[in-house]
Amino acid sequence: MSSTAILAGPPRIALVGNPNCGKTALFNALTGARQKVANYPGVTVERKVGEFLSPAGARVQIIDLPGTYSLRARSPDEEVTRDVVLGRFEHETPPDVMVCVADATNLRLHLRLVLELRKLGRPIILALNMMDVAEARGCRVDAGALSAALGVPVVPTVAIRRHGVRGLLDQIDRTVALASGSSAALSGVAPCGWSEPTASDLRAYHREVEDVLAAALRDAGRPSLATRRIDAALLHPAIGLPFLFLVLFLMFQAVFAWAAWPMDMIDAGLTWFQGTVGAALPDGLLKSLVTDGIIAGVGSVLIFLPQILVLFFFILILESTGYMARAAFLLDRLMGGVGLHGRAFIPLLSSFACAVPGIMAARTIENRTDRLATIMIAPLMTCSARLPVYTLIIAAFVPNRTMLGGLVGLQGLVMFTLYAAGILSALAVAFVLKRTVFKGAREPLLMELPSYRLPSARDVLLGLFERARIFLARAGTVIFAIMILLWFLGTFPAAPDGATGPAIDYSFAGMLGHALAPLLAPIGFTWQIAIALVPGMAAREVAVAALGTVYALSETGDALSGSLASVLAADWSLPTALSLLAWFIFAPQCVSTLSVVKRETNSWFWMLAMVAYMTLLAYGAAFVTFRVASALLGG
Amino acid sequence: MIGLESILVGFIVAAAFLWVAWSILLPASVRVRLRRLAGHPPEAQSRASSGCAGGCCGCDAAGRRPLRSHVTPEGGSDGRCAG
Numbered sequence: 001m002s003s004t005a006i007l008a009g010p011p012r013i014a015l016v017g018n019p020n021c022g023k024t025a026l027f028n029a030l031t032g033a034r035q036k037v038a039n040y041p042g043v044t045v046e047r048k049v050g051e052f053l054s055p056a057g058a059r060v061q062i063i064d065l066p067g068t069y070s071l072r073a074r075s076p077d078e079e080v081t082r083d084v085v086l087g088r089f090e091h092e093t094p095p096d097v098m099v100c101v102a103d104a105t106n107l108r109l110h111l112r113l114v115l116e117l118r119k120l121g122r123p124i125i126l127a128l129n130m131m132d133v134a135e136a137r138g139c140r141v142d143a144g145a146l147s148a149a150l151g152v153p154v155v156p157t158v159a160i161r162r163h164g165v166r167g168l169l170d171q172i173d174r175t176v177a178l179a180s181g182s183s184a185a186l187s188g189v190a191p192c193g194w195s196e197p198t199a200s201d202l203r204a205y206h207r208e209v210e211d212v213l214a215a216a217l218r219d220a221g222r223p224s225l226a227t228r229r230i231d232a233a234l235l236h237p238a239i240g241l242p243f244l245f246l247v248l249f250l251m252f253q254a255v256f257a258w259a260a261w262p263m264d265m266i267d268a269g270l271t272w273f274q275g276t277v278g279a280a281l282p283d284g285l286l287k288s289l290v291t292d293g294i295i296a297g298v299g300s301v302l303i304f305l306p307q308i309l310v311l312f313f314f315i316l317i318l319e320s321t322g323y324m325a326r327a328a329f330l331l332d333r334l335m336g337g338v339g340l341h342g343r344a345f346i347p348l349l350s351s352f353a354c355a356v357p358g359i360m361a362a363r364t365i366e367n368r369t370d371r372l373a374t375i376m377i378a379p380l381m382t383c384s385a386r387l388p389v390y391t392l393i394i395a396a397f398v399p400n401r402t403m404l405g406g407l408v409g410l411q412g413l414v415m416f417t418l419y420a421a422g423i424l425s426a427l428a429v430a431f432v433l434k435r436t437v438f439k440g441a442r443e444p445l446l447m448e449l450p451s452y453r454l455p456s457a458r459d460v461l462l463g464l465f466e467r468a469r470i471f472l473a474r475a476g477t478v479i480f481a482i483m484i485l486l487w488f489l490g491t492f493p494a495a496p497d498g499a500t501g502p503a504i505d506y507s508f509a510g511m512l513g514h515a516l517a518p519l520l521a522p523i524g525f526t527w528q529i530a531i532a533l534v535p536g537m538a539a540r541e542v543a544v545a546a547l548g549t550v551y552a553l554s555e556t557g558d559a560l561s562g563s564l565a566s567v568l569a570a571d572w573s574l575p576t577a578l579s580l581l582a583w584f585i586f587a588p589q590c591v592s593t594l595s596v597v598k599r600e601t602n603s604w605f606w607m608l609a610m611v612a613y614m615t616l617l618a619y620g621a622a623f624v625t626f627r628v629a630s631a632l633l634g635g
Numbered sequence: 636m637i638g639l640e641s642i643l644v645g646f647i648v649a650a651a652f653l654w655v656a657w658s659i660l661l662p663a664s665v666r667v668r669l670r671r672l673a674g675h676p677p678e679a680q681s682r683a684s685s686g687c688a689g690g691c692c693g694c695d696a697a698g699r700r701p702l703r704s705h706v707t708p709e710g711g712s713d714g715r716c717a718g
Binding site: 284285286289477478480481482484485487488538591595 | 640641643644647648651652654655658659663
C-alpha cells in the first residue's frame with residue numbers, strides 16, 4: 001500500500017498494554033463506546049476499532065488490543081496485538097501512534113512492554129492509568145521525570161472515571177501533528193527491524209525499568225491492606241471454596257426471589273395486552289397471528305427478562321470487584337484434577353453468559369490442545385439462554401416452597417442444581433477428552449490477581465442496560481420472525497371439515513411434530529416438544545416461545561387460557577419435564593455457538609464432533625432421566 | 636376470493652420468512668457475496684459473534700456499535716470525545 005493512500009485516512013492509534021490495565025475503559029472513554037470492561041485479565045481477546053474527533057477537530061481511528069506482557073506473543077490473543085502493532089495484518093497499516101496504557105500501581109511490570117514498544121521507533125504516548133488507586137496506596141510517581149527517563153510523553157489518567165482523558169486527547173493531537181511533520185512517522189511502513197526479544201533482552205529491559213523507576217518513583221507505596229485482608233479470608237484453603245459456592249448459591253436464590261414480582265407484572269401486562277388486542281380484532285387469521293403467534297410466543301420469552309437481569313447483576317458485580325480472578329484461583333485445583341488448563345476458567349465463566357464470548361475467550365490459552373478442550377466443553381456451561389427453559393419447567397413442576405426456616409427456596413435450589421450439573425458434566429467431559437484425544441501435560445496457572453475495587457454503579461447499570469437491549473432485540477427480531485413462521489406452519493393447512501381435535505394437529509407443524517414423535521418418545525417428549533425443538537436450533541430460548549405458540553394454537557379457544565407454566569403442568573408428566581431439563585443441560589441447540597466453534601477451530605470437524613457428542617449426551621441423559629423418573633414416580 | 640386480511644397476513648409471513656432465510660438460514664459467506672454483488676459493503680458484525688440473549692458483547696474485529704455513533708463498514712464509530 002502506498003504511503004499516499006495511508007495518509008489519506010485518519011491517523012490510527014493503538015491502545016497497547018498489559019492485561020487488566022484499563023485499555024478498554026480508556027477506549028470507551030475516548031470513543032463513547034460500551035465495550036465490556038471487568039476487573040480481571042483476558043476480557044479483550046480481539047481488536048476493536050472506533051473513531052473519535054480530537055480537540056483539534058481531527059478524525060482519529062483507535063484500536064483497542066488484547067493485553068500482552070510482551071510482543072513475544074504466546075497465545076492467539078497476544079498474537080493479535082503483536083500483529084497489529086507490527087503491521088502484519090493484510091490490508092492494514094501499522095498504527096501511527098501507540099498509546100501504551102500502564103497500571104500506575106505496578107509500573108515495574110508494565111514498563112517493560114513500554115521499553116519493548118519504544119524500540120520499534122514509532123511515536124508512543126504513555127497513559128499512566130489507575131492514578132487514583134496509586135495515590136490511595138501512597139504511591140507517588142513523578143510523571144515529568146518518568147517522561148524524561150523514558151523519552152515519551154506521559155499522561156496520568158483514571159480511565160473508568162474519565163479523568164485525564166482531555167489531557168490525553170491534547171497529547172494525541174500534539175503527537176500526531178509532530179509525527180505527520182517528520183519523515184519517519186505516519187509512513188505506514190511496518191518496522192522491519194523487530195525480532196523476538198531473547199531472555200537476555202528481557203533481562204536488559206528489566207534493568208532499564210529499575211533505572212527508570214529510580215528516577216521517577218518517589219514513593220512505591222504499600223500494597224492495598226484491604227485487598228490483603230480480604231484475600232486472607234476469601235483465598236483461605238478452608239473458607240475460600242465454601243464461600244465461593246455460597247456466593248453462587250445465593251445468586252440463584254436471588255434469581256427467583258428478586259425477579260418474582262417484576263415477572264408477575266410483565267405477565268399481567270402481557271395478559272392484558274393479549275386480551276385487549278384479541279377484543280379489538282375481529283375473529284380471523286390476523287387475530288390468530290397476533291394473539292396466538294406473536295404475543296403468546298414472544299411474550300413467553302419476554303417474561304424472563306427480570307431473571308436475566310438479576311443473574312447479570314451478580315455477574316457484573318463479581319467481575320468488577322475482582323472476585324472472578326479469585327474464583328479462578330480457587331477452582332484451579334479442581335480444574336487441574338480433570339486436566340484443564342487454569343486459564344480455562346475465564347472462558348468457562350464467560351460461557352455462563354453466552355458460549356460465544358466464552359469460546360472466543362479461549363484464545364488466551366496458549367496450548368492448542370488445551371484450547372480445543374476448553375472450546376469443546378464451553379457450551380456445557382449453563383448459558384443464560386437456557387434460563388427461560390429451566391425457569392419455565394421449574395415454575396411448572398417445582399412447588400414454590402421454602403426450606404430450612406425460609407432461608408432456602410426450593411425453586412432456587414433446583415436451579416442451582418441444574419447449573420451444578422452443567423459444570424460437573426463439563427468437567428467430566430474434559431476429564432475424558434484430556435485422557436483420550438487431547439493428551440498432554442498440564443500447565444500451571446499464572447494469573448495476576450487484581451486489587452479489589454468497588455463496582456462503579458454507572459458501569460453496572462450500563463452493563464444491565466446492554467443485556468436488556470440484547471435480550472429485547474432478540475425477542476423483537478429472531479424470536480418475533482420465527483414465531484410468525486411457526487404460527488403459519490401451525491395454522492396451515494386448515495383442519496378438514498368435521499375434525500374434532502385442535503387445528504394444529506392437521507397443520508405442517510403438527511405433521512412435523514408427529515413425524516418426530518417416535519424418535520423422541522423413548523425420552524418422554526411429546527409431539528409439541530418435538531415441534532419446539534426445531535426452531536429452538538436458532539437459540540435455546542426460542543423453544544420456550546415455540547411452546548407458547550404451539551400450546552396457544554392447541555387451545556380450543558383463541559388464546560392460551562392460563563400461563564404457559566400452568567398449561568405445561570397439566571399436560572406433561574413429571575418424568576417428561578425432568579427429561580427435558582436433562583436434555584437442555586447437554587443439547588447443542590444454538591447455531592451461533594456452532595458457527596463460532598467452526599470459526600475459532602478453523603475446522604468443520606470439531607464443530608460436527610461437538611454436535612455429535614452433545615446430542616448423544618443429551619439423548620442419553622434424557623433417556624436415563626425419563627426411565628428412572630418413570631420407574632420411581634410412575635410416568 | 637382472497638380478502639385483504641389474507642393478503643396482509645401473507646405479506647407478514649413472507650417478510651418473516653425472507654428475514655429468517657437471510658439472517659439465520661443463509662451461510663455468512665453466501666450473504667457476504669450477495670451483499671457485494673448488490674454493491675453493499677460487508678456487514679459490520681458477523682453473525683457468529685452476535686451472541687445470544689446471554690449478552691455476548693460482540694468480540695469480533697469490529698466490536699459493538701458505540702453509544703450515539705454510527706458504525707463504519709470497518710466497524711469503527713464517530714463516537715464523541717469524552718474529554
